[in-house]
Amino acid sequence: MTDWAAFAGIALAVLGLLLVLAHLSARGIDGPRLGPGDLRWLDALESDADHLDVSTATRPAEPPQEGYSTALLVVNVALSQGVFAFLLLGGAFLTQVPASALGLSTPALGIEALAVGALAGVALSGANTAAGLLAAYAGYDPSADLRELLTPETTRGWVLLLGVALPIVAGFEELLFRGVLIGVFAAGFGLSPWLLAVLSSVAFALGHGAQGPVGIAVTGTLGFLLAALFVLTGSLLAVVVAHYLVNALEFVGHELGLNPLAE
Template sequence: MPAPNWNAFTAVTLFVLVILIALARASQAMLAGEDDQSAVSEIDSKPDLDTSSESESHLNFEPQPESESYLDFESHPVSEPQSDFESNPDEQSNPDEQSNPEDEQSNQEYEMTTKMLLLNVALSQGLFGVILVVAAVLAGIPAIALGVESATLLQFGVGIILGIALFVANELGQRGADALDIDYEDGLRELLTPDSIRGWVLLLGGALPIIAGFEELLFRSALIGVLASGYGLSPWLLAVLSSVAFAVGHGAQGPAGIIVTGALGGVLAAAFIITGSLLVVVVAHYLVNALEFVVHARDVA
């Protein structure tokens, strides 16, 4: 059996890592642009206050003769703007009761964006995962270095327990960040949250397993297991470096998201080193993401 080509697999791993971080930065810019557009839309939707000279003429505060009253509406036509509303009864109706075609179109675009984003995430990260798997096979990387030498029910159970514990810790971390007034962006989660049963099936049964599998294969198996086995580096040092990269790759979640995600990555890295199992960290990672979507779904609705 030929010796593993550690250098070739490492090159592919670093290439995928760079592309992933670049895509994360693009997602962060996209979400920031949508937030700015939403802010502009809110400003545009506010009623325009007419401060023109014509409006000022209705509020004439110049001194009037003593025989005239300042409340003489006949000589001071303050009520003229009211006549405009009377001539347009549609404007007096409650805007909430009117069907706005733009809102309906916006809702349809939102639903399409959610579905397309789910498919995009599943396909892109699935493709990256396939690239890493093929590279590992062609480079002859040992299964033990990747943490896939064996899979047992015990490992699956450990992953479930770890995932639930990390979800609770993640929620506490987010609340702590809110208490300290550290920004935590959840725009990406809101975009990915489905509004139909089919969408939930796609999310929970397709996108999230692919995301968990790929990210653990990259950040734990490749960046820790392979580099430690191939180059004799300390797995704990690699755990720190991979956790930093893992946090940077989730920059779209804001400063608090980077901190919380970095800590989450550190725990997953430690679990991978201790158990030597990719299955443990994949199951845990999936549960953290799935529970977060399910629990916070009511916030998006």
């Protein structure tokens, strides 16, 4: 029998810890600059590496070599969001949360969900680019430094970024903010999934408070659009794919110079 209350406690504890870490990371913006050998630089990689989803400390005065940067990124993702995802999935297993509540039932993992997620990801990426252009025209680009820092300079770096770090980021955040905070809470407690979509999007935005009011608003909007996709499809796969494409296409587009405002 599913212990909904116990799993809800686990999920809220993970969410609370994530928000605390995001807040501590945001405080680093006004703190002393970090040197390339300072492991506190891990805080600068605490959150997503995408344009809409960045919570970061001050960029090091002298960026380290690309390989070192990528290694830190992968380690940080594995130790933070990867561990959090493991806790959520382990908690779901122990409390017998059904896969369908998380959007992981067999129909929700099919080719149709994959295609819907891909189409939604491309559309959201276009909206992301438009929002970035508007912000840049206004002299506001909260992700510029982090994006420059994390953009790989080698083939191996791109493989690690696109094939390891960004999938883990997208997978964990969608598992928590959509699969758990919407799917599980709706199935276990009979709450409206649309109400939960709003509340989860607020939490999603607050986790990226370092971007300031404009960044919070944009992040919250992205979160609600992903939440709506989850409610309409019931598929965690669809929102993970969409989220991943938003992240990946920004890096690739910036590298290829597709952003007309890119330096």
